[in-house]
Amino acid sequence: MTDQIRVPSGRSVTIYIVVCYLMWVSRVSGVKNITHGVARHLRSIGFPEGSGTGIFFALGVPLDIPGKAVSFSLTFEANYALPGEWNSTYYLDDPHLKKRSLNRRLAYDILMNKLESFGYSGKYCLLKMICEVANYPLTSNGVLGDVLQILFTPSSSQNENLPSEVTEAEYTKDCNYRYKKCPESPLALIRRHDLNDNS
Numbered sequence: 001m002t003d004q005i006r007v008p009s010g011r012s013v014t015i016y017i018v019v020c021y022l023m024w025v026s027r028v029s030g031v032k033n034i035t036h037g038v039a040r041h042l043r044s045i046g047f048p049e050g051s052g053t054g055i056f057f058a059l060g061v062p063l064d065i066p067g068k069a070v071s072f073s074l075t076f077e078a079n080y081a082l083p084g085e086w087n088s089t090y091y092l093d094d095p096h097l098k099k100r101s102l103n104r105r106l107a108y109d110i111l112m113n114k115l116e117s118f119g120y121s122g123k124y125c126l127l128k129m130i131c132e133v134a135n136y137p138l139t140s141n142g143v144l145g146d147v148l149q150i151l152f153t154p155s156s157s158q159n160e161n162l163p164s165e166v167t168e169a170e171y172t173k174d175c176n177y178r179y180k181k182c183p184e185s186p187l188a189l190i191r192r193h194d195l196n197d198n199s
Contacts, residue, residue, distance in 0.1 A: 047082040054079040059144075074114070104160050107151060115186065125182035127165060130154065131175035132187050148187075 060073040112122030133152035138145035150156050154167050172178050175185075 051082040052079055053082055104151070104154065104157065105162060108162075108166070120184070120186065121181045124179045125186055127169040128175050128179035128182045128185060129187050130166065130169040131172045131179065132185060134170045135173065135175060138187075 055078045057076045058073055059075075060071045063070045063072055108126055112126050114122075115125050116122040130152045133149060138149045141148075154160075154162055154170055169179075
């Protein structure tokens with residue numbers, strides 16, 4: 001076995017010299033990174049133009065009507081447009097968009113408007129529901145009962161500067177007498193125990 005020294009070919013030497021020259025020229029001309037001049041922007045695929053996504057939530061409660069299969073349902077839907085490019089700042093630059101958290105006051109306003117759209121007295125029916133939940137807890141109605149118990153118990157969370165009548169409703173004893181402007185209990189539709197009986 002003989003050791004042979006490999007002599008680079010003329011082509012290899014030429015390529016080496018050209019690369020060294022390009023590196024030297026880039027330093028002399030002020031370009032610090034040789035790839036800077038030939039860099040390409042990474043391409044990305046965004047959502048197709050006009051795409052959107054949404055959240056849909058429906059709550060259905062069967063009504064106890066003999067011989068009929070009827071249910072009461074509420075639906076909530078939120079739709080959002082999706083950006084057409086990954087690096088889109090369209091949604092970030094809009095000064096009108098700001099973060100809004102769901103607090104008890106907003107939930108009560110939404111509920112009052114929904115009750116009024118069904119023909120109830122929104123404010124008084126909300127106060128009556130708060131009163132009824134305080135007097136007849138919903139704890140034996142599963143997850144939905146627990147969520148409603150928290151929602152209609154203003155003292156279960158931090159002070160949110162709610163109107164005094166809302167906090168007073170939680171401590172009222174005779175709900176039907178105090179809130180006569182709401183003759184029917186909206187909670188009676190989803191409770192196993194009819195609140196209008198007061199039993």
